[in-house]
Amino acid sequence: MIHMNMLRRYPKKLFWRAYFIGLAASLVLNLVWLRTELFHYHFSFQYVPEFFAVFGLFGCMLLILIAKGMGYFIVKDEAYYEKRSRN
């Protein structure tokens, strides 16, 4: 089946192109629209330029890094409980 085989290719190029266009558009549109009536926020910090970009990027990276730090204490061998109950 031809259409099924087309599905099997993973649309890498298309994805990256769309991604960078979206990224650039979001940065520009945020600056353009921020003080217009299009945007209505409840907290003053949401009006900081590119607040959601920074929040998304740093939120994501902090989440991973803090979790990795936590992992130092709580990541154990797969059979942790089995081994403990045997001893």
Next chain:
Amino acid sequence: MVAWIHPGFVIFLGAFLIPFIPWRRVKLAYFLSLPIAGLALLILTTLGIFGSIPLWPQALLKWRLPLMQYTLVLGKIDKLSMVFAYIYVIASFCMNIYALRVKNDWEHVAATLYVGSALGAIFAGDFFTLFFFLEAMSWAPVFLIWFRGTRKAQGAAVRYALWHHFSGACILAGIVIHLNQTGSLEITHLPWGWGGEYIGYHLMLLGFIINAATTPFHSWLSDTYSEATPSGSIYMTAYTTKTAIYCLIRTFSGVPLLMWMGAIQAVFALFLAVLENDGRRLCSYHIISQIGYMVAGVGIGTEIALNGAISHALCHIIYNALLYMGAGCVLVVVGTAKFNELGGLYKYMPISFWLYMIGGFSISGFPLFNGFISKVMTIEAAELIHNAPIYLLLEGATVGTFLHTGLKLPWNMWLQGRDEPPPHLRAKLKDSAVNTPANMLIGMGILAFLCILMGVYPKILYDRLPFPVTFVPFTTTRVFSNMQMFIFTFMGFWLLRKLVLGHPTYTLDTDWFVRIAGQKVIWFCEKPLMAFASFVDAKVMDLVDFVVWASRNPAVALRIKREEVILGMKRLLTNPAHLTEKEQSLEEKRRNYPGELPKFSLGVSLFLILLALSLYLILYLMSLS
């Protein structure tokens, strides 16, 4: 007016017939028809065949049973119970399709009983009925876990039962105290405070939040759901926790404690998800995180927040079942859901991948998917009460959710930048784009369609919520901010993608305290306590033996013991070599024991009897004074 038929009872009682149908096709058709029958009954109820449904919070009361001086209400029908019931049966239909290939009939029975009792709990109008169905709901999943058949699953099933019986006991204690204080069993909004007079409500809330897997009592969920059978776990994702949310909405809405617990839980579970290696455990942490939104919504307690909590619970049932089905597909097809063993499956299972991604976009809250229309409602509620920390926690959880379910899981399972899976997995796959069984794809497809339908046309859900909805989800502000946030979350993920690869590890959770304490208790019972018990046992038996031995000839026994003591002392003072003769004679006496018994004359015997009687008399007189 026709008598109402309880859809929960149809499904609950219908479950028992499944194993007795001899023809497999008929059996499966019957299994699929149960939720359809339930749905038909619900539609008839909505159409007003059984009486018109009044506006919230009034209710249409059906199926009342007298019990002692109380009345049990099995059918309390209002907008809240109806909207939950609809989603329950629709989700159950898709799950049944997904589970069609399961050979074990009893797994179908357990699943159907589970759905039936969940509906029973939803329609319960009094606390006893609610408790009965919650207990039924805590048993059915035990079997869904048990039927996996592995040793780990058996342990998990027992832990599941223990957690839920603890929460059940808390709820029952709360109900009894509430009944004692008020004399009423009706499910209503309960008072809340910190004083001692609220102890019953504290217990009840504890029971509900354990069932809802609220931090710090969330660990049973990730621990047990990931051990259940691939299709059994799908049912589990939907019913227990959402029913608990339903109970919280009915009884404890507007408790500020819940608002904070929910917001913290939404973020906390994500930290643990970063470290997770098992796909289904990762999805479990996302159930916990998403429940955080609902619990926070219940805690905020305004109309929009409750609407948000309800719609999020219902959307969550749909998309989370879809996510679990996606991870379950991989587990069924290649036999593992561990990230460190997977990757490169895209070429062989692209349809499951894209259906999973619809669930992933939904849970993350992409516009036009159903997570968006419910999640932003709760977030908006937090904005409207002007609580910045709650808002930031909930918005932060959105970032983390997209990171894990939208990026980390699909990346690790299907892609990892490879075109081919590891060779041992490749051997299990046909060279085709469709490796997933068709029934699974159909089940997932219907759920994916519902995700998009509700996301594109939210009115279908909003009109059925108990409070009127004036909220408009698709504003430029929200769509734009969410999209920008996701674009940059992706950037963060791409930069740190090496850090979120799977490693064969196990991440400890809050149940560590309970499990280690449990292991210590068992160790204490098995080792020191048993040693002490056998020591006491041995000593008592020695004493008894000695008394029996001595009573055979007390005079000689006394002599032997005296000589033993004297010999022991001599051994300390003199050279033991000199004492061998005496030891030999003592040994001789022991061997001849009891030997010739002394013969008493009649007079001596009478004297002994009189002596005993007089001793008894003295004791008696002493006790009188």
